Amino acid sequence: MIIETDGLRRDFLVGTRLRRRRVVAVRDVTLNVAPGEAVGFLGPNGAGKSTTIKMLTGVLVPTSGSASVCGLDPVRERRELGKRIGVVFGQRSQLWWDLPLEESFDLHGAIHKVPAARYEERLEECVELLDMTSFLRTPVRQLSLGQRMRGEVTAALLHSPELLVLDEPTIGLDLASKERLRSFLSAVNARGEVTLLLTTHDLPDVERLCRRVVVIDHGRVLVDDELSTLRRRFAGNRTLVVELTAPAEALAGLTGVVDVQVEAQGMRQRLAFGAGTSAAELIAEVARRVELRDVTVDEPSIEDLVRTLYASSRPA
Amino acid sequence: MSAPYPQLVRAGFRRYASYRQAAFAGLTANVVFGFLRAAVLVAVLAQQGTVAGYDIPTAVTYVWLGQGLLSVVQLWPELEFSKRIRSGDVVIDLGRPWDLTAAMLATDLGRAGHAMVVRFIPPMLLGIVFFPFRWPQRPVTWLLFLVSIVLAVVVSFTIRFMLSATAFWMLDAHGVLSVWGAVSGIVVGLIVPLAWFPQWAQAVLAWTPFPAIMQSPIDVFTERGDVVALLGHAAIWSVLLFAACKLMLRAGAKKLVVQGG
Incomplete structure (x- = not known):
């Protein structure tokens, strides 16, 4: 050491x-x-x-x-x-x-x-x-x-x-x-x-x-x-950002997705999903329902992580 | 790469070489005061004749040597070190694998070397041109004079170091500094020659390191008194005070390390 x-x-x-x-x-x-x-x-x-x-x-x-x-x-x-x-x-x-x-x-x-x-x-x-x-x-x-x-x-x-x-x-x-x-x-x-x-x-x-x-x-x-x-352990949800080729309604009922936000008149959607869900499976599931132009996965920021840590550790 | 201390001497020299305007401003002030002081002493001696062995050429030489030496020995601390202690930057100095007191002395000797070139020689030349001047009679005096200046810088450094190092214990060192500011010019022999003091005051000062800062180098140059005694006095004080600085730094560092900054 x-x-x-x-x-x-x-x-x-x-x-x-x-x-x-x-x-x-x-x-x-x-x-x-x-x-x-x-x-x-x-x-x-x-x-x-x-x-x-x-x-x-x-x-x-x-x-x-x-x-x-x-x-x-x-x-x-x-x-x-x-x-x-x-x-x-x-x-x-x-x-x-x-x-x-x-x-x-x-x-x-x-x-x-x-x-x-x-x-x-x-x-x-x-x-x-x-x-x-x-x-x-x-x-x-x-x-x-x-x-x-x-x-x-x-x-x-x-x-x-x-x-x-x-x-x-x-x-x-x-x-x-x-x-x-x-x-x-x-x-x-x-x-x-x-x-x-x-x-x-x-x-x-x-x-x-x-x-x-x-x-x-x-x-x-x-x-x-x-x-x-x-x-x-601490960071909670990741976010799958999907860019679509045509506007669509909010994608409801996807496995593991806990929150959906629609942006750019339905051309872009942000799907928050928990630690138990695989990004690859989620992308495949979305692709079966809409035509995708681009996807990105946002990792939770370390800022969020540290904030969560401090919040959970404050002495009463 | 070896021997950091000679390199620190060079760094100290070069550091001050980068402030030409400040050096020039300081030089101007030195020269103006030199003319004033020389004029006063010449006026006094013109009426009194010789005072305590000082005739006009010796007194004038005393003045110009003093004006030149003032910034070489640097009587008053710049307080950079006490600022580093207060700001906590001193932890960087303490964390280095060197003897910090020796490193600071080396840098100060470099600074003094630079001051010799730009602050000592020019006023001397002016004094030589415009006033009667007393040159050393024996060639060896030049060498002894150089030794006495190095010792003067060491003694002055240790006093400045200790004044700055009070910052380890005191939040505000203005009190100590203003006392030193008030008496230093008198006790080192800058204001009037120490030989003009009453006997008892001369006897007391002989037991202090202060004459070694200015009066002794001047006496060596003007060949007054026993040169061995003058240099011996300065050398003994250099060693004692340097050791005292090291003890003080050790105590200060210990306080910092134990109690926290």
Whole structure:
């Protein structure tokens, strides 16, 4: 396991000296991540995501419970851990603000004592995949957010870390920049060199990158499962969208269909169907009754899924 | 890739090289104040003759060295580090596999190197052209002067570091900073030469690191006093204060890690 935690808990004392109150930020997080995995770490604001990440990266001591990352005790062996993991915070920068991006990379290479040949190879690859040639000589303060984030991710990967922790890496990025970053991260992870742990509010990030999802709320793990399993368990209905060649009345009485919506004067119909129904059988059944021009199946969005999860977990 | 610290020195240099206008504005202010201070001292000494070993050329040299060194040793902290502590960005600095205090010192030495080129040399040249100037009598003085400047930057760095690091414990460091702002110019020997202070005040200051920040390099250049004692004083304080910075950072980081940011 590259990340192993057991009953991780973190309390904070807040308020003034006279009126201290104990706030539990992380109540009980037990998490095991194997090398090469890509895990999405989800939860609403204040759920305990960032606190957990701080404990995993060694900048916060757990109140109780234990954590081991890359086989190290994060707090006691923080410096050693720093050599073996990369961290990207969407809202903080690890680049040198006044220097050209390239010089920040050089400094990272030097701080991590990356051998020259491997550094060159790694940098060249990142520059190419992330299309950074045009702004390598630009001071970081003049980069757009999208360009800077590409730089942040590169800096975090230059020393070939075993684990890359990304805390809201796509926050504030436009769609094209998000997509570029996602496909890069997905490619890096697919080669099996680096494990990804990603926190985000942007669920498409998770859909694109993570096979496994850990959802936490109120400092506890609500769900820890494969994304596909979660979909099946929680997501409820899928929707078959059929485009017809001629207008038709609402298609009633189809097996397994729980809701029908008619659009475009009967030229398009949305058929919601439950988990027990096969999309293929439903399409065949529709095709026997009307002439089809096109069909698509909409998977339930992960937003719906997470909303369902939170709603079902609210403490009374 | 090896040895991050020399590279950090270079980065510190290049970082400031990107702010030419700021350097020029600061330089202008230095020069204007230099002319004022030199004019005042020349007027005083023209009536008094020599005061505590300062004749006119020595006093003028004292002024221009002080004006030039002011931004090299950088008396007042920029507070970038305390901002990083308050914003939590310091977790990035703490997460790196380096000695953070040494890394910051390396960067500061680079900054000082840049200041030597753009902020020290130009006012010196003006002083040399427009006023009587006291050159070192012995060639070795130039080398010793350079050593004394490096030590001055180290001592000044450690004091700035510690002032900034108070942010680990204090939400507002303005109190501490304004005290330093008020007394620093006096105790380092920027305002008037420390030799003009009453005996007791000189004796007290000799036990502090402050003279090493400005008066000592000037004394080395003007060949006043025992150079071994001056450099020894600065070297001992550099080591002690650097160790104190490391202890303070360790305590601050521990507080952050244990109590949370």
